[in-house]
Amino acid sequence: MPDYISEQVEHGIQILSLNRPEKKNAITVDMYQALSDALHRTELDDTIKVTIITGIGPDFSAGNDIRDFVEIAHVPEKMASIMSFLQTLTSYKKPLIGCVEGWAVGVGATMMLHCDMVFAARNAQFVFPFVQLGLVPEAASSFLLPRIVGHQRAFEMLMFGEPINAEMAYQLGMVNHLCEPKEALNLAMNYADRLTKLPTEAVLLSKDLLKCRTIDDIQMALMREGRIFKDRLLSDEAQVQFKRFLKKE
Numbered sequence: 001m002p003d004y005i006s007e008q009v010e011h012g013i014q015i016l017s018l019n020r021p022e023k024k025n026a027i028t029v030d031m032y033q034a035l036s037d038a039l040h041r042t043e044l045d046d047t048i049k050v051t052i053i054t055g056i057g058p059d060f061s062a063g064n065d066i067r068d069f070v071e072i073a074h075v076p077e078k079m080a081s082i083m084s085f086l087q088t089l090t091s092y093k094k095p096l097i098g099c100v101e102g103w104a105v106g107v108g109a110t111m112m113l114h115c116d117m118v119f120a121a122r123n124a125q126f127v128f129p130f131v132q133l134g135l136v137p138e139a140a141s142s143f144l145l146p147r148i149v150g151h152q153r154a155f156e157m158l159m160f161g162e163p164i165n166a167e168m169a170y171q172l173g174m175v176n177h178l179c180e181p182k183e184a185l186n187l188a189m190n191y192a193d194r195l196t197k198l199p200t201e202a203v204l205l206s207k208d209l210l211k212c213r214t215i216d217d218i219q220m221a222l223m224r225e226g227r228i229f230k231d232r233l234l235s236d237e238a239q240v241q242f243k244r245f246l247k248k249e
């Protein structure tokens, strides 16, 4: 596993950590691949009951690596790796817990919409900056976000890309519980531990029952967004924004 993703397993709990704090845990294609591989292995490992996704350092993730975006636009296989990770996330059978401190931007925020429980520190900020970047929503967020927060709130979040603070995210139902900074992983571990002590098959069947009515819609949204997103990466609107970020204008 590349250094930028670290994996620990403790008492039936897998902790997958984005580990690139010097770049705010921005996610590269290799990191998506490592996450996919880890989740696939866990699906086959009966000793692991719950997965936590978190970030090392003060932030969860600044989303997709913007330098990578410039390259992905010209290399279709790279986009395929991202899509493959998102498919894996969508169809993951075991309980998945998201744990957010600081920034959760782009896919760092939309990944949370796939989690079964989300814990956030009071300093967490969720941002969906797709339109501002000349892009469109991804990770089935065009379907999941309005289901969680309602169409009007989702529209505002997706159009303006303004940070949603932890308290607001909690009130809107995007987060289960809030905690003090640096405490999110402890809180997530506490709930993960409680999940490992529940009857395993009942947990898995219950998650499946909760998800089975929407899985087709989620997959369809993912594919539809993916097709448009790929074209948007090459658009002048997006290229200008990527260059602006990379030049720190």
Ligand SMILES: CC(C)(COP(=O)(O)OP(=O)(O)OC[C@H]1O[C@@H](n2cnc3c(N)ncnc32)[C@H](O)[C@@H]1OP(=O)(O)O)[C@@H](O)C(=O)NCCC(=O)NCCSC(=O)/C=C1/CC=CC=CO1
Pocket (backbone or CB within 6 Å): 022, 023, 024, 026, 027, 061, 062, 063, 064, 065, 066, 067, 082, 103, 105, 106, 107, 108, 129, 130, 133, 138, 139, 229
């Ligand atoms: C608001 C920020 C998250 C944090 O701001 P700040 O605290 O001032 O920190 P910075 O100085 O900006 O960042 C520190 C270093 O990290 C580098 N960095 C930050 N974000 C990224 C990134 N996304 N890609 C690459 N590098 C990044 C930054 O350049 C600094 O490096 P140096 O110290 O070497 O200069 C702020 O950082 C910010 O706004 N970041 C960009 C957020 C963003 O727009 N992300 C993309 C979201 S879109 C997305 O995720 C979409 C998809 C699409 C489809 C499918 C799946 C995936 O994702």
